[in-house]
Amino acid sequence: MPYDVTFTRLETQALFDLKGRREAVQEWAGEALPACPDQPNSKTEAGGATLMFIGPDHWLLRADLAREAALEATLRPAEAPPEMSIVRVSDTLAFFRVIGPEASEILAIACPMDLHESRFGPDTASFTEAFGIKALVTRCEGGFEVGVEQSFGPMMLDCLTRASC
Amino acid sequence: MMQIPCPFCGPRNESEFFYGGPVRPSRPDPAAVNDEDWTAWLTQVPNPLGPVQEHWWHARGCGTWLTIWRDTRTHDVVEAPDDAG
Ligand SMILES: [Zn+2]
Numbered sequence: 001m002p003y004d005v006t007f008t009r010l011e012t013q014a015l016f017d018l019k020g021r022r023e024a025v026q027e028w029a030g031e032a033l034p035a036c037p038d039q040p041n042s043k044t045e046a047g048g049a050t051l052m053f054i055g056p057d058h059w060l061l062r063a064d065l066a067r068e069a070a071l072e073a074t075l076r077p078a079e080a081p082p083e084m085s086i087v088r089v090s091d092t093l094a095f096f097r098v099i100g101p102e103a104s105e106i107l108a109i110a111c112p113m114d115l116h117e118s119r120f121g122p123d124t125a126s127f128t129e130a131f132g133i134k135a136l137v138t139r140c141e142g143g144f145e146v147g148v149e150q151s152f153g154p155m156m157l158d159c160l161t162r163a164s165c
Numbered sequence: 166m167m168q169i170p171c172p173f174c175g176p177r178n179e180s181e182f183f184y185g186g187p188v189r190p191s192r193p194d195p196a197a198v199n200d201e202d203w204t205a206w207l208t209q210v211p212n213p214l215g216p217v218q219e220h221w222w223h224a225r226g227c228g229t230w231l232t233i234w235r236d237t238r239t240h241d242v243v244e245a246p247d248d249a250g
Contacts, residue, residue, distance in 0.1 A: 040173045040227070055227035056173055112178035126174065127226050129181055134225040 003164045005100035005143070009157060013095055013147075014068035016075060018059040020084025025059060028084060032074035033061060041126035043138065052125040054136070060125075065090065093136065094153035096160065099143030107144050109163045111137060115144070131159040167240050173227040185220030187211040188232060214238060216246050 018025055022036050030036075034046035037053040044051050049063040049071070063071060068090055077086035098106055107115050110130040114120065115137070125138045133155075136147035148156050167179040187210060195203055211217055216234045223229045236243045 056229060058228065112180060128177070129225050132180075 003100075003102040003105050005098055005103050005106050005164050007096055007098045007106075007157075007160045007164070009153065010095040010097055010145070012065050012090055013093070014061075014063045014065050014071060015088070015090045015093060016061040016071060016077075017087045017089045018061060018084065019057055021057055024081065024084045028080055029075050029086070032071065037123075039123075042123050043125040044123075050125075050138075052136075052138075054125065054127055060136070092150055093147040094150045094156065095145055095147045096156055097140060097143065097145050098160065099140070103143030106160065106163050107137070107146075110146070110159070111135070113137070131156065131163075167235075167242065169221055169223075169231075169233060170242060171223045171226060171229055172231055173229050174223065177223065177226055181223060181225040182221045183224045185222050185230065188218040188220060212237075216243050216249075218245070218249070 018029070020028075025033070026036055034044040034049055034051040036059070037044045037051060040053055042053055048067065049061060052060045052062065054060050061071070061075075068088070072088060075086050077088060080086045104115060107130075111128055113126070113128045120126075120137075120139065122139045125136065127134060127136050129135060130137065130146050130148060133148055133152050138145050146156070168176040169179055169182050170176050189211065190206065193202060193206055198206075214237060216236050218232060218234050221231055221233060223231065234243050234245050234249075235241070
């Protein structure tokens with residue numbers, strides 16, 4: 001029996017990879033960013049942008065593609081101080097939204113992490129695996145979003161299709 | 166399956182990690198060590214029956230390199246033995 005889920009590939013998202021200590025990131029780009037998340041693998045949102053704390057001194061900023069140029073103008077990657085790095089990586093990840101009453105069943109097939117709401121709440125954002133490949137998993141309204149390297153997009157679509165039917 | 170404790174992420178499934186090999190003793194000064202010890206350092210990989218210290222890379226997670234002690238008999242992640250250097 002098929003699972004009660006729908007999944008869609010999202011349009012390309014504006015993504016900026018930020019590396020550096022929290023203080024350096026905040027000093028350079030604090031005004032353009034949501035507040036830096038405190039907890040590892042968590043996210044904060046403000047003004048339509050999401051900032052994820054994805055590794056030690058490593059942050060990922062995500063927003064709609066329409067905001068990419070404006071964010072780049074504010075973040076000024078080429079002029080960033082030497083103690084940090086800012087790289088536009090919008091083209092690197094393909095995002096899928098998996099929603100519906102049984103979205104967590106599909107994610108349970110895809111991902112070895114415990115994604116129960118008590119462990120993986122709405123403020124969580126973490127790299128892990130989905131169908132055996134590196135994936136950025138977050139919660140969204142009614143389900144989950146999964147980002148994988150762009151070139152794995154078709155494979156991801158195929159795996160989601162086979163897992164849900 | 167092993168759960169490997171990542172200092173950034175907490176315990177995660179072993180499939181998120183790449184094995185980085187055992188922790189080797191620090192490199193001796195080749196001019197100050199005898200041939201036998203030098204050859205041993207170059208060629209012998211730690212392979213105990215019991216706790217071994219290993220590098221793992223959280224490649225499909227946060228990217229951290231970490232070090233754990235793993236018991237080769239059980240695959241349990243264990244505390245460092247008392248006589249560990
Ligand atoms: Zn980690």
